[in-house]
Amino acid sequence: MTQYASSVPHRLSSDAVGHAPITIGCILFDVDGPEHTCPDEWWALEKKKIVDLREIMPGIVAYRTRGGYRIVGTICPVEVNTQKDADDWTWFYKTNVRWLHRALGVAADMRCADWQHLFRLPYVRRGLSHERLEVLW
Numbered sequence: 001m002t003q004y005a006s007s008v009p010h011r012l013s014s015d016a017v018g019h020a021p022i023t024i025g026c027i028l029f030d031v032d033g034p035e036h037t038c039p040d041e042w043w044a045l046e047k048k049k050i051v052d053l054r055e056i057m058p059g060i061v062a063y064r065t066r067g068g069y070r071i072v073g074t075i076c077p078v079e080v081n082t083q084k085d086a087d088d089w090t091w092f093y094k095t096n097v098r099w100l101h102r103a104l105g106v107a108a109d110m111r112c113a114d115w116q117h118l119f120r121l122p123y124v125r126r127g128l129s130h131e132r133l134e135v136l137w
Contacts, residue, residue: 001119003028004080012116014086022080024089028119029071029100029108036067043069043134049104050136056103063122064133070119071100071108080115089115 006012008020016022033042043064050062050071060073080086093113100106112119122135 001028001121002116003119004115011118014114014116016116017080017083017086022115024075024078024080024115026072026074027093027096028112028117029097029106030112030119031068031071031106031108033068038064038066038068038133046106047136049106052104053100053106061135061137063135065120065122066133071106086115089113 002011003026004012004022004024006016006020006022008016012020012022031046033039033046046069047062050060050069053071054060057073060071062069062071078085078089078092080089090113094110097108097110097113100108122133
């Protein structure tokens with residue numbers, strides 16, 4: 001899954017800025033658990049943080065992964081038409097990551113700040129296994 005939408009029918013790279021219409025309509029945060037695992041005890045503590053976040057930002061969705069969890073929220077559409085727009089998105093994203101950490105203790109991954117970052121969706125098959133991990137609506 002990407003945070004952006006475009007009329008171009010394939011994955012975009014950073015080179016697409018200025019050449020393809022790009023609109024970002026949601027924001028996703030990747031939170032890694034200890035040693036990239038998601039033990040039940042840790043997940044129970046993180047779920048409390050998600051409940052607190054929902055008090056501030058109703059409508060967010062979080063889903064558990066093998067290595068932690070992701071937070072998904074809608075935002076007012078952001079157009080990425082220039083390199084400055086892309087840089088502004090990176091600044092906006094990193095500012096939100098810092099806020100999540102300061103306000104709620106959520107340690108989202110700062111490395112996911114590029115507008116074209118790909119995120120795996122819940123219930124996606126990996127090889128032959130099929131996992132149905134918890135989703136908080």
